[in-house]
Amino acid sequence: MPSPASEPQVVASLHADPAQRRRLWKAAIKWPMYSVAVMPVLLAAGWRAGQALPVRVDQLVLFLLAAVLLLAWENLANDVFDADTGVDTQGKPHSVVNLTGRRDRVALLANGALLLGLLLMALVALRSSAAVIALVLACCGIGYAYQGPPLRLGYRGLGEPLCWVAFGPLATAAALLALAPVGEGGVPWQAALELGSGPALATTLVLFCSHFHQVEEDAAHGKRSPVVRLGTGRAAALIPWFVALTLAFEWAPVLVGQWPLTALLGAIGLPPAQALIRLLRQHHREPDRIVGSKFLALRFQALNGLGLALGLALGRWLG
Structure with a gap:
């Protein structure tokens, strides 16, 4: 049964008209968000293809399914x-708990997805390296520490650096190992850092932008996100730096000759990034107008990552 703190929002979600419920369920499923899950292994596949190294397609498919x-x-x-914690009481009618009114069943479904994914x-890991499962377990531990009791590190403003670590060096190293032949070598930390740092910063931007429209609700329930701590104005001023550093991490290997010029295809993510910068610079104080800002960040993340992966793969033939 729903907790008392979330009951008003649960009632509103359960009694929405059919068209509104369909919209809420679409928002709850968050299918575009899964680009952040699949990006590390797509980048690893593009990097290996560009290096003329074998890519195990069966492992790629299994890793994709598990990551989702x-x-x-x-x-x-x-x-x-x-x-x-009650943080979803006012501002999140599309919470699955609010839509179903059954916290217990949602928790069971979540644990089932975790078990099957692991x-x-x-x-x-059995078909590649034991380090794969160790790295993935570290990512899951970070994910739990971000949101779960007693740590709830996301409530302390630490979600963004944790996100970068999990989706950057850890997930990328696991993906590189998973696609490699058995016994090819140890954990490729250097390649994982070079390949994963920029795209992981774009993923972190998605999380950062998810806070802008709910600053008051977060602050009222003790969630001290970076946007709550900084204020929406100063936080909005950081968006260009997220974008610039993402591209800097990705373009530096091109400038020193480690990656082909085609890796610059990651720049196809710039149009939604520019739209995001303009939106938050002009309307950061208006929650209703910026509620979709995280989806602009997500478009940047997806296009940037796919462009980089494709550019790395094409470099072998076009370089």
């Missing part, structure tokens, strides 16, 4: 934990 399931766990568990990752 693990992000589904993260999203569902976040709804469950936020229902416990089983698939264990299979990937």
